[in-house]
Amino acid sequence: MVARKSARKSKARKAAKKTSKTKARKAPAKASKTSPVSNKAVRLTFSYDGDEVKLLSQQRTEMTVPPSDVVKGYGKYKGFWAELRSASDKPLYRTVMHNPTKNDAEVFPESPAEGISRQPAPKRKGVFVVVVPDTDKGEDVILCRSTPATKGPARGIRALASEPAEEIRRFKLKK
Amino acid sequence: MANGEVLGTTRIVEAGPPEQRWNAVIVSEGYRSDEMAQFATDARQFADTLLSVAPFDRLRAAINIYRVDVTSTESGAKDPKKCNGTGAKPRTYFDASFCSNGIRRLLIANNGRVVKVVSKQVPQWHMAFLAVNSPISGGSGGPVATFSKAPGAVEIAIHEMGHTAFGLADEYEYYSGCASDKGHDKHSKSEPSQPNITTNKNRATTKWRSLIQPATPVPTTSNANCANCDPQPSPVAVGTIGLFEGADYYHCGIYRPEFDCRMRNLNRPFCAVCQQVIVKKLTPFLPV
Numbered sequence: 001m002v003a004r005k006s007a008r009k010s011k012a013r014k015a016a017k018k019t020s021k022t023k024a025r026k027a028p029a030k031a032s033k034t035s036p037v038s039n040k041a042v043r044l045t046f047s048y049d050g051d052e053v054k055l056l057s058q059q060r061t062e063m064t065v066p067p068s069d070v071v072k073g074y075g076k077y078k079g080f081w082a083e084l085r086s087a088s089d090k091p092l093y094r095t096v097m098h099n100p101t102k103n104d105a106e107v108f109p110e111s112p113a114e115g116i117s118r119q120p121a122p123k124r125k126g127v128f129v130v131v132v133p134d135t136d137k138g139e140d141v142i143l144c145r146s147t148p149a150t151k152g153p154a155r156g157i158r159a160l161a162s163e164p165a166e167e168i169r170r171f172k173l174k175k
Numbered sequence: 176m177a178n179g180e181v182l183g184t185t186r187i188v189e190a191g192p193p194e195q196r197w198n199a200v201i202v203s204e205g206y207r208s209d210e211m212a213q214f215a216t217d218a219r220q221f222a223d224t225l226l227s228v229a230p231f232d233r234l235r236a237a238i239n240i241y242r243v244d245v246t247s248t249e250s251g252a253k254d255p256k257k258c259n260g261t262g263a264k265p266r267t268y269f270d271a272s273f274c275s276n277g278i279r280r281l282l283i284a285n286n287g288r289v290v291k292v293v294s295k296q297v298p299q300w301h302m303a304f305l306a307v308n309s310p311i312s313g314g315s316g317g318p319v320a321t322f323s324k325a326p327g328a329v330e331i332a333i334h335e336m337g338h339t340a341f342g343l344a345d346e347y348e349y350y351s352g353c354a355s356d357k358g359h360d361k362h363s364k365s366e367p368s369q370p371n372i373t374t375n376k377n378r379a380t381t382k383w384r385s386l387i388q389p390a391t392p393v394p395t396t397s398n399a400n401c402a403n404c405d406p407q408p409s410p411v412a413v414g415t416i417g418l419f420e421g422a423d424y425y426h427c428g429i430y431r432p433e434f435d436c437r438m439r440n441l442n443r444p445f446c447a448v449c450q451q452v453i454v455k456k457l458t459p460f461l462p463v
Binding site (some may be wrong): 056061074089097164 | 189193194195196197198275276278280281286287290294298299301312314315316317318325328329331332335338339342343344345347349350351352362363365366367368369370393424439440441455456457459
């Protein structure tokens, strides 16, 4: 019975992988290297008000963390991400995020025939959550964000991130 | 004083221990205590819809879905008159309101409160959804994917999950609309960190190069007029992976992997590259 259950489980894993392979063949090379999956995690909840980001809480939890995004070769990438860094500032885990502090919002059509669009949303205030593995080596969590364009017609309230991301805040993990 | 109360949590899709699985949570907003049976039905429907979408349909063994029952004193969500709404101001637990930032369909709740409740009820949560008991069309993204009961609003939640849980970028090529865009002609040269868009049109080095068939032209489409969206239909068969110009709110200089995708338009399947990202992120949650 146990053996049958276990066979079923590994069948599920193979099925997901197989279909994934059929539909999308191999993983993009840049996304194929991942850090080991951890079963201990720290959930960090941040608040933001405009550009100001504050850490509200750190919660240790026993849970599986999704695999890391690449931790090498992304120095000139734009966007928003969080990283877990070691004492020697080595990136241990990285999670690419949809910028939670954007100065606009996604607006959805009433009719499916119309497209999704964006509208400026100047009152930027809210929370976001980052989950990182809870490892002995992890010391800091950093947040990286691109700077919006300051020139051209899409500046000001409609400015979008255009430059490579830079570290905007660093937080010490509680031990 | 809270306008309602947290009643408790029920696991409505069981795949295994929460420490080992990917845990999605759906929370009620604007449901009175006598409407909780309806929420149970709505949550079940949502779970069924989510698990019917590829690639989640083949990752069922990795996913737990929880329902968090939260009652509100009154039914619905705020619908301010300044956005031509009804002016309704129901007292609800998470203060959900349409007309956020003056945009009628932008339905936002107190996400901080939602995160607090979910973290307490399901400490191992990965993705939170807020189901708002209103027939008016609306929703929003962020840490919590919020959606109303209007037909098709579940699509908003699934698109937003693509951003929040899997770091996927928007693949549409305009900001507020093709005709009204200013300053969205050309993307900057910086490569985006998201896995489903790229500025790199080199077949040998682009992000999803291993998925592009040798016979597929690269770029697969090019926009002849960067002052506007590209009006041409797809020159290749549906499902062809290539480099299609226009994405990330820009008409030119940035490419998406397929002509269409759920990250570009609602009611479409996730493209193969987005599916691959999701599968890769969820595979560690499958039973060994």
